[in-house]
Amino acid sequence: QHPVHAYLFLGPAGSGKRRAARAFAAALLCRNDQCGTCRDCVLTMSGEHPDVSEVERVGAAISAEQASEIVRSASFAPVESNKKVLILDEFHLLNASAAARLLKTIEEPPAGTVFCVLADQLVPDLITIASRCVRVPFHSVPDRLIADALIAAGIGEEVALEAARAAAGDLDRARLLATDSGLVARREAFASVTHRVNGSGTRVVEIIEELLALIESASEPLKARQANELAELEIRVAQTGERGAGRKALEERHKRELRRYRTDELRAGLSTVASTYRDRLVQGLEGRRGAEDAAAVDRIIEAIAHLERNPNETLLLQALLLSLPPI
Structure with missing residues (x-):
C-alpha cells in the first residue's frame, strides 16, 4: 500500500524478475484488492497497461539517449491510475553516462511514480543507482522444481526433466522447451x-549452418504463442x-x-560444447592437450x-569454431 x-x-536471467x-x-x-482478474491486472500482466512502461535496451547497452527517454517518460502523469510504474529491464547492461542521467530521477521521481530496476548482476555502473533502491534478491529456479511444475501442467516426466536441465533455471524457457521436439x-x-x-x-561453415537452422526451428513454439497473443489482442480491441x-x-x-530466445539457445548450446572440453580436463589430461582444452573453455566463455x-x-561462431581443437 505504501511502496x-x-x-x-x-538475480540471474530466468529467475522470474520480469514476471514478478x-x-x-x-x-x-489494481483497484480491487489485488484481484488478478480486473482490467488493470490483466493488462499489466500482459505488458499492455498504459501506466506501466517496460523499457528494454535498444542497442548493445542502455545508452544515455535511452536514459533521457526514460526520464521524459517518468515525467508524464498516469493515464488511468494514481500511480505509474516503470520496469527497467537488463540494467546490468547500463553504461556510465546513462546511469548518471538517470540517477536523480530514480532517486527523486515524480509523485506516484515507482521504478522497478531489473538486473542479472550488480555491475559497477549500477552501484550508485542500486544504493537508491530497495534490493529484492532472485535466484535460479532448481531443475527439480521446474520439472515438477511442468509435470503438474501435463508434461511427461522424461520430457520435463530434459527441458528443466536445458532451461538453466528459467521456468518460462522450460515451458517452451517442453513442447520442442527438436531439443x-x-x-x-x-x-x-x-x-x-x-x-x-568449409567444415565450420557446414556446422554453423546446421546449428543455426536448428535454432531457427526451435523458435516455432514461441512464434505460435506470440501468434496467439496477437489474436487475443485483436479480440480485446474488438470488444473494448x-x-x-x-x-x-x-x-x-x-x-x-x-x-532473447535465440541468445538463450546459443548460450545453452555453447555451454554444451564447453562441457565436452571440461569433461576431458576432469580426466586429468596434462601438457599441451590439457592447455588447449582449458584455452578452448575460456574462449567459449568469452563468446557466451x-x-x-x-x-x-x-x-x-566462425571465429570461435575455427579456434577450437578437435577431440
Missing part, C-alpha cells in the same frame, strides 16, 4: 561440435474499442523475445559473454 520510489530486482515486476505493478494499480537433436548437435571441427573453414500503440508495442516485444551485445551470430 517506496524504487526497487532493484537482482509485472505482478508487483499489477498489485499497485534433444540440438543438444546432440552442439555436443558433436568438438568431434567435427578440424580447422577447416481500445486504440493506440498496443499492437505495435506487442510486435516490438515479440521481436525482443525472439532475439559477447552474446549479450547482440553480435552477428555467424561471425561469432
Whole structure:
C-alpha cells in the first residue's frame, strides 16, 4: 500500500524478475484488492497497461539517449491510475553516462511514480543507482522444481526433466522447451561440435549452418504463442474499442523475445560444447592437450559473454569454431 520510489530486482536471467515486476505493478494499480482478474491486472500482466512502461535496451547497452527517454517518460502523469510504474529491464547492461542521467530521477521521481530496476548482476555502473533502491534478491529456479511444475501442467516426466536441465533455471524457457521436439537433436548437435571441427573453414561453415537452422526451428513454439497473443489482442480491441500503440508495442516485444530466445539457445548450446572440453580436463589430461582444452573453455566463455551485445551470430561462431581443437 505504501511502496517506496524504487526497487532493484537482482538475480540471474530466468529467475522470474520480469514476471514478478509485472505482478508487483499489477498489485499497485489494481483497484480491487489485488484481484488478478480486473482490467488493470490483466493488462499489466500482459505488458499492455498504459501506466506501466517496460523499457528494454535498444542497442548493445542502455545508452544515455535511452536514459533521457526514460526520464521524459517518468515525467508524464498516469493515464488511468494514481500511480505509474516503470520496469527497467537488463540494467546490468547500463553504461556510465546513462546511469548518471538517470540517477536523480530514480532517486527523486515524480509523485506516484515507482521504478522497478531489473538486473542479472550488480555491475559497477549500477552501484550508485542500486544504493537508491530497495534490493529484492532472485535466484535460479532448481531443475527439480521446474520439472515438477511442468509435470503438474501435463508434461511427461522424461520430457520435463530434459527441458528443466536445458532451461538453466528459467521456468518460462522450460515451458517452451517442453513442447520442442527438436531439443534433444540440438543438444546432440552442439555436443558433436568438438568431434567435427578440424580447422577447416568449409567444415565450420557446414556446422554453423546446421546449428543455426536448428535454432531457427526451435523458435516455432514461441512464434505460435506470440501468434496467439496477437489474436487475443485483436479480440480485446474488438470488444473494448481500445486504440493506440498496443499492437505495435506487442510486435516490438515479440521481436525482443525472439532475439532473447535465440541468445538463450546459443548460450545453452555453447555451454554444451564447453562441457565436452571440461569433461576431458576432469580426466586429468596434462601438457599441451590439457592447455588447449582449458584455452578452448575460456574462449567459449568469452563468446557466451559477447552474446549479450547482440553480435552477428555467424561471425561469432566462425571465429570461435575455427579456434577450437578437435577431440
